[in-house]
Amino acid sequence: MRKTLIFGHKSxxxxxxxxxxxxxxxxSVLGVEAQPARLGDVxxxxxxxxxxxxxxxxxRIEEVGGDVSDVILVDHNESQQSxxxxxxxxxxxxxxxxxxxxxxxxxxxxxxxxxxxxTATILNDMYKEKGVVVSPKNAGLLLxxxxxxxxxxxxxxxxxxxxxxxxxxxxxxxxxxxTYGLDMLKAGADLSDKSAYxxxxxxxxxxxxGDAKVQIAQVNAVxxxxxxxxxxxxxxxxxxxxxxxxxxxxxFVATDILENxxxxxxxxxxxxxxxxAFDVSLDDNNRAFLKGVVSRKKQVVIPLxxxxxx
Amino acid sequence: MRKTLIFGHKSxxxxxxxxxxxxxxxxSVLGVEAQPARLGDVxxxxxxxxxxxxxxxxxRIEEVGGDVSDVILVDHNESQQSxxxxxxxxxxxxxxxxxxxxxxxxxxxxxxxxxxxxTATILNDMYKEKGVVVSPKNAGLLLxxxxxxxxxxxxxxxxxxxxxxxxxxxxxxxxxxxTYGLDMLKAGADLSDKSAYxxxxxxxxxxxxGDAKVQIAQVNAVxxxxxxxxxxxxxxxxxxxxxxxxxxxxxFVATDILENxxxxxxxxxxxxxxxxAFDVSLDDNNRAFLKGVVSRKKQVVIPLxxxxxx
Numbered sequence: 308m309r310k311t312l313i314f315g316h317k318s319x320x321x322x323x324x325x326x327x328x329x330x331x332x333x334x335s336v337l338g339v340e341a342q343p344a345r346l347g348d349v350x351x352x353x354x355x356x357x358x359x360x361x362x363x364x365x366x367r368i369e370e371v372g373g374d375v376s377d378v379i380l381v382d383h384n385e386s387q388q389s390x391x392x393x394x395x396x397x398x399x400x401x402x403x404x405x406x407x408x409x410x411x412x413x414x415x416x417x418x419x420x421x422x423x424x425x426t427a428t429i430l431n432d433m434y435k436e437k438g439v440v441v442s443p444k445n446a447g448l449l450l451x452x453x454x455x456x457x458x459x460x461x462x463x464x465x466x467x468x469x470x471x472x473x474x475x476x477x478x479x480x481x482x483x484x485x486t487y488g489l490d491m492l493k494a495g496a497d498l499s500d501k502s503a504y505x506x507x508x509x510x511x512x513x514x515x516x517g518d519a520k521v522q523i524a525q526v527n528a529v530x531x532x533x534x535x536x537x538x539x540x541x542x543x544x545x546x547x548x549x550x551x552x553x554x555x556x557x558x559f560v561a562t563d564i565l566e567n568x569x570x571x572x573x574x575x576x577x578x579x580x581x582x583x584a585f586d587v588s589l590d591d592n593n594r595a596f597l598k599g600v601v602s603r604k605k606q607v608v609i610p611l612x613x614x615x616x617x
Numbered sequence: 618m619r620k621t622l623i624f625g626h627k628s629x630x631x632x633x634x635x636x637x638x639x640x641x642x643x644x645s646v647l648g649v650e651a652q653p654a655r656l657g658d659v660x661x662x663x664x665x666x667x668x669x670x671x672x673x674x675x676x677r678i679e680e681v682g683g684d685v686s687d688v689i690l691v692d693h694n695e696s697q698q699s700x701x702x703x704x705x706x707x708x709x710x711x712x713x714x715x716x717x718x719x720x721x722x723x724x725x726x727x728x729x730x731x732x733x734x735x736t737a738t739i740l741n742d743m744y745k746e747k748g749v750v751v752s753p754k755n756a757g758l759l760l761x762x763x764x765x766x767x768x769x770x771x772x773x774x775x776x777x778x779x780x781x782x783x784x785x786x787x788x789x790x791x792x793x794x795x796t797y798g799l800d801m802l803k804a805g806a807d808l809s810d811k812s813a814y815x816x817x818x819x820x821x822x823x824x825x826x827g828d829a830k831v832q833i834a835q836v837n838a839v840x841x842x843x844x845x846x847x848x849x850x851x852x853x854x855x856x857x858x859x860x861x862x863x864x865x866x867x868x869f870v871a872t873d874i875l876e877n878x879x880x881x882x883x884x885x886x887x888x889x890x891x892x893x894a895f896d897v898s899l900d901d902n903n904r905a906f907l908k909g910v911v912s913r914k915k916q917v918v919i920p921l922x923x924x925x926x927x
Contacts, residue, residue, distance in 0.1 A: 407728060408721040413922050415716050415914070418730035604725070612723050 309376035311399065314344040314368070314390065315426075316383035318511050321353040321455035321491075325448035326381040326426040327365055330402065333430070334379075336439050341379070344368045346390060350509055352495020352527070356451035359491070360444045360480070371396050382426040384410040384418075387513050402429055405604060409515060424462065424469040427452035431472045446479035454488035455495075458527075461567055464602045492564050496527045503540035507548060507559060514608060516615035519555040519577055522548065523611075525603050531561040531570045538572065538592065545574050556581065558611075562601050569597040577615075584614035619686035621709065624654040624678070624700065625736075626693035628821050631663040631765035631801075635758035636691040636736040637675055640712065643740070644689075646749050651689070654678045656700060660819055662805020662837075666761035669801070670754045670790070681706050692736040694720040694728075697823050712739055715914060719825060734772065734779040737762035741782045756789035764798035765805075768837075771877055774912045802874050806837045813850035817858060817869060824918060826925035829865040829887055832858065833921075835913050841871040841880045848882070848902065855884050866891065868921075872911050879907040887925075894924035 313331045315323025327343040334341035343365035349357070357364055370392045371378055377399040378390075384401050386393055386409045401410075401418040404426055421429050427449035434441050441449070453473045457465035460473060477484045498506065511524035528534055534541075545557045556575035563569070572594050573581045582588055587595040600606045623641045625633025637653040644651035653675035659667070667674055680702045681688055687709040688700075694711050696703055696719045711720075711728040714736055731739050737759040744751050751759070763783045767775035770783060787794045808816065821834035838844055844851075855867045866885035873879070882904050883891045892898055897905040910916045 404725055406722045406725050407717075410720070411718040412716045413919055413926075415714055415732040416730060417732055418717060418728060420726060420728035422725040422727055609723055616723075 309374050310340040310342050311377050311379055312342055312344055312368075312371060312375045313379040313381060314346060314365070315381045316388040316512065317346045318509060319345050319347050319353070320350065320382075320510055321356055321495075322426050322452035323382040324349060324353045324364065325356065325452040326402070326430055328362060329427070329445045329448050330379065330381055330430055330433075331365070332442075332445060333434060333437065333439060337437060342366070348509070350495060351497060352455060352491055353451075355491050355494035356448060356455075359487075360447035360451070362444060362448060384408075384420070385514075386410060387515070402426055402433075404429065406608070423466050424464040425453045425456040425472075427456075427476075428466075428469045428472045431476060432468075441476070441479055443480050446476040447482065450476040450480055450482070450484070450487070451491055454484070454491060458562075458564060458567065458601050459485065459488045459492060462602045462605075464605045492527060493529065496529045496564055498526065498528060498534060503537055503544045506534065506537075506541055507544045507557075511548075512603070513552070513554075514612070516612045519580075519615050520553060521556045521558070521577075521611065521615075522552065522554050523558045523560060523603055523607060525560040525562060527562050527564045529563070529565060531563050534561045535570070535572075535592075535594070541572065542574060542593070545572075549575055558607065560597075560600075560603060560607060564601075567599065567601050569600045571595050571597055571600075580614040581611065584610040619684050620650040620652050621687050621689055622654050622678075622681060622685045623651055623689040623691060624656060624675070625691045626698040626822065627656045628819060629655050629657050629663070630660065630692075630820055631666055631805075632736050632762035633692040634659060634663045634674065635666065635762040636712070636740055638672060639737070639755045639758050640689065640691055640740055640743075641675070642752075642755060643744060643747065643749060647747060652676070658819070660805060661807060662765060662801055663761075665801050665804035666758060666765075669797075670757035670761070672754060672758060694718075694730070695824070696720060697825070712736055712743075714739065716918070733776050734774040735763045735766040735782075737766075737786075738776075738779045738782045741786060742778075751786070751789055753790050756786040757792065760786040760790055760792070760794070760797070761801055764794070764801060768872075768874060768877065768911050769795065769798045769802060772912045772915075774915045802837060803839065806839045806874055808836065808838060808844060813847055813854045816844065816847075816851060817854045822913070823862070823864075824922070826922045829890075829925050830863060831866045831868070831887075831921065831925075832862065832864050833868045833870060833913055833917055835870040835872060837872050837874045839873070839875060841873050844871045845880070845882075845902075845904070851882065852884060852903070855882075859885055868917065870907075870910075870913060870917060874911075877909060877911050879910045881905050881907055881910075890924040891921065894920040 331341040331343035349364045371390045377397040379400040403420045514521045556577040559572040561570045641651040641653035655675045659674045681700045687707040689710040713730045824831045866887040869882040871880045
């Protein structure tokens with residue numbers, strides 16, 4: 308039987324990895340030959356979650372291949388964030404919670420996008436709709452995704468549905484929401500062994516805004532000052548990324564997970580658009596403090612897109 | 618309170634009109650200030666359904682305007698099939714059953730696309746999920762949409778879900794599925810008062826295939842030969858449409874609703890792609906018989922897109 312491949316976005320985060328794993332499991336229960344995959348390295352936060360609940364990371368692939376009948380995208384839909392050869396395959400489903408753009412199919416599909424904080428919250432609903440019980444392991448993985456995307460339920464992207472799902476799943480998984488969540492986030496915020504290259508690429512997403520190509524990297528930290536001790540090296544990596552990928556703008560968003568603010572580093576030819584978007588002036592270090600900004604999707608992409616398109 | 622405007626595609630068909638009406642009603646029951654609208658004339662088939670179940674056509678608009686907070690698209694998502702100034706408004710929801718293309722939002726939304734034969738089938742599910750009872754009038758409108766899109770449940774796009782919904786809704790509406798459906802389709806297939814311009818535009822949709830601009834009109838008839846008695850006049854209108862809209866290809870699909878075949882007329886510079894797509898040779902009249910072809914979405918758009926992109 309040809310299989311269905313399920314994967315999330317490049318530079319995978321906890322929601323992308325856990326949603327691929329759990330949805331592949333649900334599909335298998337429903338009789339579909341489904342296999343989870345990932346398009347990049349597992350980050351430390353996600354590894355903590357996988358280890359905690361005894362799960363294996365999905366197989367890493369560079370592109371879709373093998374005996375694949377169709378693909379299911381979780382946690383993304385924009386083609387530049389997906390497998391490079393996506394257009395050669397039939398997309399049968401999308402389960403996502405982002406804006407929709409740069410996405411096209413030849414045929415009708417099952418596409419479920421909801422304005423919630425996390426793909427895992429949608430998957431939790433799908434278990435109920437299908438009448439399938441979530442195992443403690445899968446509940447733990449879904450909970451991890453929600454705590455990650457919602458920064459401990461404190462991000463403005465977090466909805467009542469995410470909050471309810473988190474407490475419900477924590478009950479099944481047998482962990483305390485706050486304690487587990489903070490431990491997981493701290494594991495991810497341990498940046499001691501990260502190179503400047505790692506920091507700028509480990510959670511980076513590319514966007515088309517108007518005619519501009521924009522890349523936005525985000526790093527969670529307990530102390531953002533520590534990150535910027537290597538600012539010179541980080542800037543060098545970003546300059547290279549701008550050159551290699553023909554970017555107009557690169558935002559490096561260092562987010563303080565305890566204070567819930569961000570310190571952003573902005574490089575490229577279109578830095579004025581970032582200043583306009585956030586109503587700030589960059590300091591001599593090309594940086595600005597963004598009070599209360601923790602969500603790339605809601606507090607960075609939206610105002611920046613507006614600055615590029617209005 | 619600023620309102621939510623709900624509408625389907627240009628050149629509205631029965632699913633587009635009825636889904637806009639019924640979903641606006643459901644939204645109102647759920648406490649949303651929703652108003653249905655339409656982007657074109659009501660066709661005879663749809664008018665029959667509206668009259669039969671005592672419904673008024675939604676207000677016709679040329680573009681989105683007035684005190685609108687956001688819009689909901691039903692039965693379409695491709696921007697060229699939607700309101701011309703769509704990009705100026707926030708799209709909060711899409712309920713659809715077509716392929717996804719040329720669609721983009723700035724923000725996350727509720728997007729529900731399912732590979733079923735009709736938007737109305739999805740709406741019938743949504744009533745259940747929300748715990749709202751469908752009134753006999755709304756059930757009749759939803760049934761009409763299903764019978765129209767599925768050509769009396771015989772189109773290859775028709776799924777088991779559409780069939781079940783049709784029988785369930787017919788029970789609520791108090792009509793016989795087959796008798797009512799055939800009467801409605803025959804009312805729509807009465808082309809006696811249609812000009813060549815009407816025939817080529819009343820159910821026409823535009824598609825981007827590769828780099829090509831393609832328009833596909835479909836007309837249901839009890840006797841397709843009767844339509845082609847005015848072929849010269851139809852070709853003249855199509856030539857004008859090709860010129861005015863910069864089209865590479867125009868397909869005029871005349872579908873026999875009793876025999877479930879189509880007789881297609883093909884004009885433009887890319888007619889070879891149509892021959893390739895359907896594995897036919899056009900006759901001296903620029904026409905070809907397409908055995909068993911009744912679904913534009915599944916049996917015309919898909920092979921034609923492949924011919925343009927491979």
